[in-house]
Amino acid sequence: MQNKINILFIINPISGGKQKGQVPTIIDRYLDKERFSPNFLFSEHVGHAKEMAEEAVNKNFDVIVAAGGDGTINEVASVLARHNKILGILPLGSGNGLASHLKISKNIKDAIEIINKFKIVQIDSATLNGKFFFNLAGMGFDAHLSALFSNSKKRGFNGYFQIGIKQVFTYKPQLYELIIDGVKYTRKAFAISIANSSQYGNNVFISPLASVTDGLLDVCIIKPFPLLKLPVLSYVMLRAKAEESSMIEIIKGKSIIIKRESEGPVHIDGEPLLLGDTIEVNINPLSLKIILP
Known part of the structure; x- marks a missing residue:
């Protein structure tokens, strides 16, 4: 059997103004455990998701999922773009602009199904004053x-x-x-x-x-x-x-x-x-x- 993919979910507990305590349970229910070995962390302040993504890259996580809004996605993706790692998105914010553009469902079960199918695409990023x-x-x-x-x-x-x-x-x-x-x-x-x-x-x-x-x-x-x-x-x-x-x-x-x-x-x-x-x-x-x- 092939090795499972180490996947980390970085969850912003206050994105979109709703509490996210149940999110790991829902992910655990629907994620394909044959393929992925899941881990969960909650961010505690602005910039924390970025710090956790940096640590995860050094610990050899191949896939990091930003579970939050555009701000959380930005923090995680900023690290992954530099290290050539793979981003997943669970859109839990109030706006979800990028996820909506990319047709990633706001329904958490459907968004996890997208991760299960594991279709990887490369997209553009941009920098503003670095x-x-x-x-x-x-x-x-x-x-x-x-x-x-x-x-x-x-x-x-x-x-x-x-x-x-x-x-x-x-x-x-x-x-x-x-x-x-x-x-x-x-x-x-x-x-x-x-x-x-x-x-x-x-x-x-x-x-x-x-x-x-x-x-x-x-x-x-x-x-x-x-x-x-x-x-x-x-x-x-x-x-x-x-x-x-x-x-x-x-x-x-x-x-x-x-x-x-x-x-x-x-x-x-x-x-x-x-x-x-x-x-x-x-x-x-x-x-x-x-x-x-």
């Missing part, structure tokens, strides 16, 4: 919102939505200078998202035609708009019509430099960070091994 992201990074309104959301007691989509509605009335667009593959653009923008995949999560699409295997990033510029048009922008994103909208400009590229008026928040896979006025983003083609449907 920090990995796999779904979306951005600045402007959504980064401002991520920073506020991270300091809020409210979790889940409803909490995010409540903060967003309050902030949209007072947020002022900024001027940006972008250099995309050597071509210079000057744009005033409400927000700029750099998309590896198609959506923020919850089926809110910023770049519906984005691909994680084309070696390109989609720079999505949301133009300033009168508040009366907010329902139109929401409709455009929920119906995956960004490419057809005059409110959003999408420019594809591999190497992106963005200069803004001052330092401020950015988000990397939904996690907020304060950075300076110059942001540099690059694509790393087919640099992450991942288990997909």
Whole structure:
């Protein structure tokens, strides 16, 4: 009999605002034990999943599954992309943008079935000022919102939505200078998202035609708009019509430099960070091994 594959599940106990104590029991019930030898760890703070993934790589785990949201996936995948190990995903977050793009089910039993089938594909990753992201990074309104959301007691989509509605009335667009593959653009923008995949999560699409295997990033510029048009922008994103909208400009590229008026928040896979006025983003083609449907 061939050796079983050592697989580690790193579980974020508070992702999506729901307790995850039962997750190991469910995994144990549905995981193919003929093929895998499972281990479980719970993360305790921001950055902990990354530390545990580093340790696991050194202990010769071949497969590490991020059980959480886009932030947990980012921490684990950032390590695995550097060490050429295999990522699995159990989408337990509130948004699950990358998992939704990759068609990984939010139903935990179905997501485990995907792991059991063990089909491995390579996808692109990207770096923003040297920090990995796999779904979306951005600045402007959504980064401002991520920073506020991270300091809020409210979790889940409803909490995010409540903060967003309050902030949209007072947020002022900024001027940006972008250099995309050597071509210079000057744009005033409400927000700029750099998309590896198609959506923020919850089926809110910023770049519906984005691909994680084309070696390109989609720079999505949301133009300033009168508040009366907010329902139109929401409709455009929920119906995956960004490419057809005059409110959003999408420019594809591999190497992106963005200069803004001052330092401020950015988000990397939904996690907020304060950075300076110059942001540099690059694509790393087919640099992450991942288990997909």
